[in-house]
Amino acid sequence: xxxxVDAGQDRPATLADVAAASGVAISTASRALSxxxxxxxxxxxxxxxxxxxLNYVVNSQARALTSGKTRTIAVMxxxxxxxxxxxxxRGTQQQLxxxxxxxxxxDTEESDELEDSMMHKLRRSFDGAILAASRLTDRNLAALAxxxxxxxxxxQTSGVPSVFIDTPSGIEQALGxxxxxxxxxxxxxxxxxxSWPNEGRWRSLVRAAERHxxxxxxxxxxxxxxxxxxxxxxxVLNSGATACIAFNDLLAIGMLMRLRERGVNVPGDLSxxxxxxxxxxxxxxxxxxxxxAPIEQAGRVAVSILLARxxxxxxxxxxxxxxLPTHLTVRSSTGPAPIRK
Amino acid sequence: xxxxVDAGQDRPATLADVAAASGVAISTASRALSxxxxxxxxxxxxxxxxxxxLNYVVNSQARALTSGKTRTIAVMxxxxxxxxxxxxxRGTQQQLxxxxxxxxxxDTEESDELEDSMMHKLRRSFDGAILAASRLTDRNLAALAxxxxxxxxxxQTSGVPSVFIDTPSGIEQALGxxxxxxxxxxxxxxxxxxSWPNEGRWRSLVRAAERHxxxxxxxxxxxxxxxxxxxxxxxVLNSGATACIAFNDLLAIGMLMRLRERGVNVPGDLSxxxxxxxxxxxxxxxxxxxxxAPIEQAGRVAVSILLARxxxxxxxxxxxxxxLPTHLTVRSSTGPAPIRK
DNA sequence: AATTTTTCTGCAACCGTTTGCCAAAAATTG
DNA sequence: CAATTTTTGGCAAACGGTTGCAGAAAAATT
Numbered sequence: 001x002x003x004x005v006d007a008g009q010d011r012p013a014t015l016a017d018v019a020a021a022s023g024v025a026i027s028t029a030s031r032a033l034s035x036x037x038x039x040x041x042x043x044x045x046x047x048x049x050x051x052x053x054l055n056y057v058v059n060s061q062a063r064a065l066t067s068g069k070t071r072t073i074a075v076m077x078x079x080x081x082x083x084x085x086x087x088x089x090r091g092t093q094q095q096l097x098x099x100x101x102x103x104x105x106x107d108t109e110e111s112d113e114l115e116d117s118m119m120h121k122l123r124r125s126f127d128g129a130i131l132a133a134s135r136l137t138d139r140n141l142a143a144l145a146x147x148x149x150x151x152x153x154x155x156q157t158s159g160v161p162s163v164f165i166d167t168p169s170g171i172e173q174a175l176g177x178x179x180x181x182x183x184x185x186x187x188x189x190x191x192x193x194x195s196w197p198n199e200g201r202w203r204s205l206v207r208a209a210e211r212h213x214x215x216x217x218x219x220x221x222x223x224x225x226x227x228x229x230x231x232x233x234x235x236v237l238n239s240g241a242t243a244c245i246a247f248n249d250l251l252a253i254g255m256l257m258r259l260r261e262r263g264v265n266v267p268g269d270l271s272x273x274x275x276x277x278x279x280x281x282x283x284x285x286x287x288x289x290x291x292x293a294p295i296e297q298a299g300r301v302a303v304s305i306l307l308a309r310x311x312x313x314x315x316x317x318x319x320x321x322x323x324l325p326t327h328l329t330v331r332s333s334t335g336p337a338p339i340r341k
Numbered sequence: 342x343x344x345x346v347d348a349g350q351d352r353p354a355t356l357a358d359v360a361a362a363s364g365v366a367i368s369t370a371s372r373a374l375s376x377x378x379x380x381x382x383x384x385x386x387x388x389x390x391x392x393x394x395l396n397y398v399v400n401s402q403a404r405a406l407t408s409g410k411t412r413t414i415a416v417m418x419x420x421x422x423x424x425x426x427x428x429x430x431r432g433t434q435q436q437l438x439x440x441x442x443x444x445x446x447x448d449t450e451e452s453d454e455l456e457d458s459m460m461h462k463l464r465r466s467f468d469g470a471i472l473a474a475s476r477l478t479d480r481n482l483a484a485l486a487x488x489x490x491x492x493x494x495x496x497q498t499s500g501v502p503s504v505f506i507d508t509p510s511g512i513e514q515a516l517g518x519x520x521x522x523x524x525x526x527x528x529x530x531x532x533x534x535x536s537w538p539n540e541g542r543w544r545s546l547v548r549a550a551e552r553h554x555x556x557x558x559x560x561x562x563x564x565x566x567x568x569x570x571x572x573x574x575x576x577v578l579n580s581g582a583t584a585c586i587a588f589n590d591l592l593a594i595g596m597l598m599r600l601r602e603r604g605v606n607v608p609g610d611l612s613x614x615x616x617x618x619x620x621x622x623x624x625x626x627x628x629x630x631x632x633x634a635p636i637e638q639a640g641r642v643a644v645s646i647l648l649a650r651x652x653x654x655x656x657x658x659x660x661x662x663x664x665l666p667t668h669l670t671v672r673s674s675t676g677p678a679p680i681r682k
Numbered sequence: 683a684a685t686t687t688t689t690c691t692g693c694a695a696c697c698g699t700t701t702g703c704c705a706a707a708a709a710t711t712g
Numbered sequence: 713c714a715a716t717t718t719t720t721g722g723c724a725a726a727c728g729g730t731t732g733c734a735g736a737a738a739a740a741t742t
Contacts, residue, residue, distance in 0.1 A: 012464070012465065014697095014698060014699090015698065015699065016698075024721070024722085025721065025722045025723080026698090026699085026700095026722090027699095027700080027701075027721070027722060027723075027724090028720080028721050028722070030698095030699065030700060030701085031700090031701090031720095031721085034699095034700080035700095035701095038719095038720080038721095039719095039720070039721080040708095040719080040720060040721090043720080043721085055461075057461060057462060057464060057465055058465070058698085058699075059406075059465045059697090059698055059699070060402075060463075060465060060466050061402040061403075061405040061406050061411065061465070061466070061697090061698080061699095062402075062406055062697075062698035062699045062700090062727090063698080063699055063700075064402040064699090064727090065400075065402050065403055065406060065697090065698080065699070065700090065726095065727045065728065065729090066698090066699055066700045066701080066726075066727050067699085067700070067727090068727080070402065080427065080430055080431050080434055081427065081431050083424070083427070083620065086421065086422065086424070086427060089421055089446075090421050090422050090448075093421055093446070093448050094448075097448070102445060102447075102463065102466070103445070103446055103447075104443060104444070104445060104446075105430070105434070105444055105445075105446040106443075106444075107431075107434050107435075107438070120396075120398060121398060122401075122443065123353070123398060124353060124398055124399070124400045124401060124402070125401050125402070125443070226624075253624055256624065257623075257624055279424065279620070279621065280620065280621040280624065280625075282598075283567075283594055283597065283598055283621065283625045283626065284621075284624045284625065284626070285624065285625070285626035285627075286626075355727095355728060355729085356728065356729060357728075357729095365691075365692085366691065366692045366693080367692090367728090367729080367730095368691075368692060368693080368694090368730080368731075369690080369691055369692070371729065371730060371731085372690095372691085372730090372731090375729095375730080376730095379689090379690080379691095380689095380690070380691080381689080381690060381691090381738095384690080384691085399728085399729075400727090400728055400729070402727090402728080402729090403697090403727070403728035403729040403730090404728080404729055404730075405697090405729095406696090406697045406698065406699090406727090406728080406729070406730090407696075407697050407728090407729060407730045407731080408697090408729090408730075409697080
């Protein structure tokens with residue numbers, strides 16, 4: 001009975017084995033496989049045949065050594081657990097695979113130090129990196145960007161190419177929506193202070209509130225997790241506001257759960273707007289009104305920018321930045337302001 | 342003004358640079374950094390100093406070339422989008438980082454061919470792999486396992502070490518729960534036919550149903566996605582059953598959404614049990630009764646088994662398999678069977 | 683102080699590819 | 713058919729580390 005796979009081979013076949021099997025020099029074998037028309041068709045076929053026979057696969061480490069290219073891209077997220085990143089990862093994964101790259105997923109656990117050290121430890125292992133929600137300081141980020149090709153998502157720092165999801169503009173829409181429902185006192189449920197988008201959202205809210213002549217306050221900061229929603233909900237209730245905009249959906253969903261527990265009616269007593277439209281925002285109870293962000297697209301665009309830069313390093317002069325629009329998706333967590341005395 | 346980081350270096354420092362800077366031979370530098378007490382303390386410090394100075398980081402490709410070890414583990418999932426895998430990924434990520442390994446995430450898009458070809462293409466790039474929900478045939482899987490260290494999750498194939506989440510046993514509990522609520526006619530909402538756990542769940546349901554003297558039927562197969570829930574819901578409704586157990590929570594949540602749309606009361610008219618207890622199962626509407634699986638733990642255990650095997654290849658004789666128990670988490674999607682004429 | 687033992691350090695080969703350079707072979711041309 | 717151009721294929725040197733071996737230096741022993 002025949003073995004299923006190249007059994008007998010105790011170790012994987014190398015280029016040398018292929019060359020020997022087809023009676024040519026290693027260099028010829030190398031060219032035949034990677035630079036097909038540098039070699040006569042007959043020879044090439046013979047070599048390809050032998051390679052197939054021996055179940056040969058190039059050793060990418062060895063190739064990386066000479067070429068300096070690993071064809072691997074690191075994707076750094078601050079928390080693999082957060083559904084927001086799922087969509088990013090999906091987007092990058094797709095686009096990277098299409099381009100023949102491999103994705104190295106790294107979780108930085110919301111720590112700037114870990115992020116920095118990981119980038120350094122691994123920098124020889126990838127050709128470029130995508131930083132989704134970097135916790136790095138502007139200074140460090142810029143320094144890093146000057147050392148290696150990278151693209152930041154949701155982070156605008158001079159000198160660093162990025163993909164920006166324009167949630168701040170969306171916030172204005174969200175505020176308009178709330179104001180039109182009669183809300184006059186709106187609270188922003190703040191995310192982590194080290195989060196770059198957090199500030200932008202808050203500032204945008206303040207500006208929009210001024211324009212509409214309503215009050216905007218903030219509570220927090222809260223960790224962007226479902227469990228933090230409980231504290232957030234209590235804080236908002238405490239503030240007496242009739243509506244709130246949460247830093248992200250995860251937090252908003254956590255609030256929803258807590259409010260249900262406390263018997264507070266959403267949106268009857270309190271309206272809630274989330275940000276991002278992550279997995280779950282459509283089926284929570286009540287379904288969440290939120291700023292829909294093209295998250296997956298952001299991942300794809302980030303990859304495109306990065307790969308374009310890798311292919312042609314000269315464009316590094318033109319500081320690439322893409323801005324992706326968001327839009328308000330109205331579901332059932334927002335409604336008319338309650339009548340007060 | 343001083344540059345922030347090793348500016349001036351156009352290319353990253355190599356071991357040769359470090360050796361030169363500290364006036365020793367390359368080999369000494371190598372030993373000083375990787376095998377500390379093979380070198381006099383004074384020398385070592387001098388070298389470490391130089392390395393720090395030059396911001397030296399070993400090139401892992403080069404190291405991999407001689408050692409044959411990449412210190413990278415591939416984690417293959419059939420769909421990064423599926424929240425079930427999020428938790429797996431979180432578990433593996435954690436455990437791998439703790440052990441100083443890097444995680445290579447690969448999405449096989451539910452395709453056995455892609456899975457197979459990816460494993461082959463990348464096999465020289467990792468030391469081992471974790472296959473979460475492999476779509477491979479037993480034959481292929483076993484062949485692969487004999488070529489390289491790997492651990493399968495939720496897949497029992499002779500010769501392949503694995504971590505098995507014992508959902509089938511849980512199914513019995515779930516059925517008991519439904520029967521005690523008065524249900525006599527139960528439908529299994531089937532997942533993809535190529536999914537290994539799918540069969541086990543169905544078989545377990547059949548057995549349990551026999552024991553309880555109730556009818557078990559099945560509808561499907563359906564894709565394990567939220568969107569497929571609509572068709573699944575309609576099929577179940579059509580069957581006239583009063584309760585169903587869905588292949589997984591994603592499908593169950595999709596059904597919930599569809600049923601709400603159609604004005605069917607859950608659990609009043611139909612009880613639903615999911616499997617896995619993924620992100621979202623607790624906050625959907627109504628919250629889902631489900632078989633809670635220790636998903637993250639499964640990821641961690643898989644890594645432990647894999648690393649143990651890497652450290653000591655001799656244990657490959659003892660075919661390691663871990664079984665993780667599940668338990669029924671009763672929430673609000675199940676209730677008493679409706680009274681029928 | 684001479685000798686033995688131990689600890690360091692350097693030389694050089696190797697890991698598996700790629701690639702510049704040159705010679706041999708084939709194809710083209712007059 | 714000889715001369716010339718174009719292909720093709722081989723040699724050997726990188727790429728950046730690791731490691732067995734052996735000589736040198738330092739420490740310990742006599």
